[in-house]
Amino acid sequence: MRATSNIIAYLQAAPLMAVLATFLIAPIFMIVIVSFWGATEFSIYPAFQFDNYAFLFGSPVTYKVFFATFKYAFITWVFTLTIGFTVAYFLAFHVRTQTMQTALFLLCTIPFLTSNIIRMISWIPFLGRNGIANQALISWGIIDEPLEWLLYSDFSVILAFVHLYTLFMVVPIFNTMMRIDRSFIEAAYDNGASGLQTLWHVIIPLTKPGIMIGTIFVVTLVMGDFITVRFMSGSQKANVGRLISNDISLLQYPSAAATAVVLLVTVLLVIGILLRFVNIRKEL
Amino acid sequence: MEKRPGSFYVLASFFGLFMLFLYGPTLTIGLLSFQGPHGGLTFPMQGMSFNWFRELFEQQAVGDIWGAFRRSLLLGFMVMIATVVVSVSAGLAFRKRFKGSGILFYVTITSLVIPSILVSLGVGLIFNQIGFKVHWATSGFGSQLTWTLPFGLLIMFAVFNRFDKSFEEAARDQGASPRQVIQHVVVPIIAPSLIGVALFGFTLSYDEFARSLLTSGSYNTLPLEIFGMTTNVTTPVIYALGTFTTLFSLIIIGVFLMTVWIMGKRRQRAGSDAGKAT
Numbered sequence: 189m190r191a192t193s194n195i196i197a198y199l200q201a202a203p204l205m206a207v208l209a210t211f212l213i214a215p216i217f218m219i220v221i222v223s224f225w226g227a228t229e230f231s232i233y234p235a236f237q238f239d240n241y242a243f244l245f246g247s248p249v250t251y252k253v254f255f256a257t258f259k260y261a262f263i264t265w266v267f268t269l270t271i272g273f274t275v276a277y278f279l280a281f282h283v284r285t286q287t288m289q290t291a292l293f294l295l296c297t298i299p300f301l302t303s304n305i306i307r308m309i310s311w312i313p314f315l316g317r318n319g320i321a322n323q324a325l326i327s328w329g330i331i332d333e334p335l336e337w338l339l340y341s342d343f344s345v346i347l348a349f350v351h352l353y354t355l356f357m358v359v360p361i362f363n364t365m366m367r368i369d370r371s372f373i374e375a376a377y378d379n380g381a382s383g384l385q386t387l388w389h390v391i392i393p394l395t396k397p398g399i400m401i402g403t404i405f406v407v408t409l410v411m412g413d414f415i416t417v418r419f420m421s422g423s424q425k426a427n428v429g430r431l432i433s434n435d436i437s438l439l440q441y442p443s444a445a446a447t448a449v450v451l452l453v454t455v456l457l458v459i460g461i462l463l464r465f466v467n468i469r470k471e472l
Numbered sequence: 473m474e475k476r477p478g479s480f481y482v483l484a485s486f487f488g489l490f491m492l493f494l495y496g497p498t499l500t501i502g503l504l505s506f507q508g509p510h511g512g513l514t515f516p517m518q519g520m521s522f523n524w525f526r527e528l529f530e531q532q533a534v535g536d537i538w539g540a541f542r543r544s545l546l547l548g549f550m551v552m553i554a555t556v557v558v559s560v561s562a563g564l565a566f567r568k569r570f571k572g573s574g575i576l577f578y579v580t581i582t583s584l585v586i587p588s589i590l591v592s593l594g595v596g597l598i599f600n601q602i603g604f605k606v607h608w609a610t611s612g613f614g615s616q617l618t619w620t621l622p623f624g625l626l627i628m629f630a631v632f633n634r635f636d637k638s639f640e641e642a643a644r645d646q647g648a649s650p651r652q653v654i655q656h657v658v659v660p661i662i663a664p665s666l667i668g669v670a671l672f673g674f675t676l677s678y679d680e681f682a683r684s685l686l687t688s689g690s691y692n693t694l695p696l697e698i699f700g701m702t703t704n705v706t707t708p709v710i711y712a713l714g715t716f717t718t719l720f721s722l723i724i725i726g727v728f729l730m731t732v733w734i735m736g737k738r739r740q741r742a743g744s745d746a747g748k749a750t
Contacts, residue, residue, distance in 0.1 A: 313501060456582075
């Protein structure tokens with residue numbers, strides 16, 4: 189009986205295993221292998237050399253770009269967490285009817301299901317030199333000259349990240365908050381805790397798993413991104429993803445692969461650290 | 473009802489601002505896509521016209537938008553069906569602990585958090601080295617599944633964690649075979665969540681960019697086509713396209729939500745009276 193139920197479970201999991209083996213595990217192995225290969229201007233050839241890594245770690249650009257990647261991830265994390273927590277808190281504790289809660293929650297999630305690229309493009313009329321932001325600031329007399337740093341800068345990159353990914357904080361945090369036993373909060377109030385004290389000593393600690401899951405999402409999405417940085421900075425800023433995609437467009441696959449391996453190891457290390465704080469499967 | 477605390481109004485305004493932040497830019501390009509024929513990419517509006525939509529619908533010089541749209545649509549449906557089938561099947565498997573289930577779970581999470589460009593690069597390299605041509609319906613399809621399946625599986629976890637197993641036991645006690653239990657008990661109960669999985673499968677595929685980049689071959693999907701346009705199109709036609717595909721996404725989302733809602737209503741009406749005395 190035990191054996192049959194195990195076989196059934198394997199059969200049921202087999203399609204998932206097959207897809208992940210072919211399109212995730214095998215590609216990772218391939219990247220690791222190719223990262224030791226060599227390249228000419230037009231082609232790549234099998235080899236076992238550490239040139240790609242030596243070049244990568246020997247170049248000051250690498251460190252700068254990795255630093256920029258962490259910087260984007262950290263700043264985006266701070267903003268998405270603050271905004272996401274506040275929104276989730278409002279939805280979970282201040283909206284009273286369930287219908288309203290569902291409706292507002294859907295309003296938060298719908299943009300996630302539309303195109304990221306369109307959502308980036310849609311910032312252009314707002315941030316451009318003659319965009320709404322500059323026109324408004326000029327007409328209010330706050331500035332005389334249009335601000336140049338609104339578009340194609342770190343500012344616009346981070347703005348787009350926050351715009352695209354705050355949702356990944358809202359959903360898991362809201363989900364955890366909804367499962368907090370309301371009697372804890374009443375107990376805190378009955379014992380004389382103020383609203384802020386309740387927030388700090390009761391709600392935030394109980395929301396930690398949701399915060400952690402949201403953090404994993406946001407940090408990995410930002411660290412692995414290349415398109416947002418490219419588009420929103422007008423190709424003027426770089427992160428690790430762009431380093432990889434530049435190598436790819438120059439057909440320097442081995443070098444791209446080596447950078448990809450280092451990025452993957454970095455991301456997995458970060459997640460490994462974050463996972464120490466939360467058991468994901470228990471939180472769904 | 474209790475009086476609302478002052479913090480309610482602060483938080484409600486914050487939420488309102490967040491909505492403005494979330495939807496404002498999209499609404500702006502929605503408006504700008506009706507820009508007059510001589511208008512540019514920013515305000516002011518030079519009159520109102522359908523000029524840019526007309527340009528979009530006439531076979532234009534900017535590329536093969538409608539071919540890309542058709543491909544994205546078809547690929548979206550393929551990914552949607554595969555995501556539902558594979559996630560439900562794996563969701564059922566994960567209800568029991570089997571040898572390797574922990575590893576499979578972590579691999580799935582890896583699939584979710586791995587930088588998309590790695591999947592693109594790796595799949596592209598494999599196809600090149602074994603001499604297959606990359607194509608959206610093969611390599612592109614598989615690469616997109618590595619993004620949609622983790623979401624599908626996570627939803628299935630959430631569903632089965634709340635699933636009342638006594639329904640299945642009851643069916644089994646009445647002599648239902650394991651297959652019948654799944655077909656007549658489990659699937660009908662989880663059906664509304666399956667629509668959620670399907671919605672994720674379709675929309676995530678329809679909008680996917682990074683994982684399709686090196687795996688779609690010579691025929692672009694719509695996001696790739698749009699990105700191509702951003703580098704060489706400088707007229708509001710790109711806003712018209714943005715408005716068009718966003719509206720399309722919204723309609724799809726609306727259809728799925730309506731289906732869930734109608735299913736819920738029908739269940740309420742035709743639901744079982746078990747447990748209700750009288």
